Amino acid sequence: MAVHHVSVTLACVSGSADTMPPPGSGMVVPPALSAIHAAVPQHGPHILTGPIAVAGAEPGDTLEVRIDAIEFGADWGFCGHRPLFGTLPEDFPNRFLSHIPIDRAANTCRLPWGMELPLQPFFGVMGVAPKPSYGVLSTKEPREHGGNLDNKQLGVGSSLILPVFVPGANFSAGDGHGVQGDGEVCINALEICLTGTFTLVLHKGGEPLRYPRGETATHFISMGMHEDLDVAMKTALREMIAFICGRSALSPDQAYQLCSLAVDFHVTQTVNGEKGVHGMLRKQLLA
Structure with a gap:
């Protein structure tokens, strides 16, 4: 039974200081992202917006996250790989970083080597607080609470259904992606700043979830x-x-x-x- 609905809009930024475009590129870094780089020690690997406490949420409940709208927060994103990371670290031992402009009107991005791709934005990280017994966790690994799922199906009009492990659920989102292939093989998608509008629906009763589930149209x-x-x-x-x-x-x-x-x-x-x-x-x- 759904007992509580709340709509929230979360402005999310992405990228560490060393992934920002060079001066003179014409690509503008959002002021909020620059402020974070200046003020917050980087523990990484993601910058998340939240947590949002949902009134009445208790362990054993289910939180349905409806992704109602996604807007771009910058006119560029980046994709990179670096030593020791990605699916083929033994084949790609050097850092390689690409800054990629987007065309909001055309809903496309243009890669540095000339290819054009349609945009399909989604949040790589969406999740609730993990089991308290886990203690402090990195945002890198996805687990039962969601987190760094990197599931490109979870765009506008879809829903993510999550088990609740702590009072309030504590939903957070971030790691905006402009487009991604299944696998995200080099470690990055088109990493980009996004603003999302979500409806959080709390469900009481029923069999508790063990893992996240999703739903599209x-x-x-x-x-x-x-x-x-x-x-x-x-x-x-x-x-x-x-x-x-x-x-x-x-x-x-x-x-x-x-x-x-x-x-x-x-x-x-x-x-x-x-x-x-x-x-x-x-x-x-x-x-």
Whole structure:
């Protein structure tokens, strides 16, 4: 049962000082981002906006995050790779940084080597506070509480459903991405400042979630995260089987076969320590 709705708008900035465009580039750094660089010691790797406490949220509840709108906060973004990071650190031992302008009117970005890509903005990091027993965590690894999911399906019109682990839930967002391929293989998407408007819906009762789930206009999404991609795949599959059984009269055996026949599993990202897999089931199959 949904017991509380609240709409929030979060202005989010991205990028450390050493990823900013050079003087004379014509690319303007948002003043808020410059102020953060000047005043805040960098522990990283992300700058998040939040947390937002949701009145009445308690451990065991579910928080539905509806992504209502996303606006660009800058006319440029960056993509880079650096030593010891990414999916192929042994093949790319040097730093390589690209600054990429966007065209808001055309909804495109132009890469330094001339290619043009359509923009598909989303927040790489959306999550609630983790289990208190975990203590202080890096924002790098996605876990049960969400966080650095880097799931490009979670754009405008989609929803992210999260388990609640602390009173108030404490939702945060950041790590704006202008466009990204599944895998995010070099460690960056088009990293860019974004402002998002979200509706936070608190759900009481029902079976507590174990992992985040997603929903778009056309698909239900299961997720799994683990340092071993095989384990992440198994988790995403088990989560999808459980979802299907909870939303239909199918048995686990039937749901397992349906996943083999009709669910598309994607590698979400391979660069966050805890790798990600997500499964996509067409909604019409459970109508």
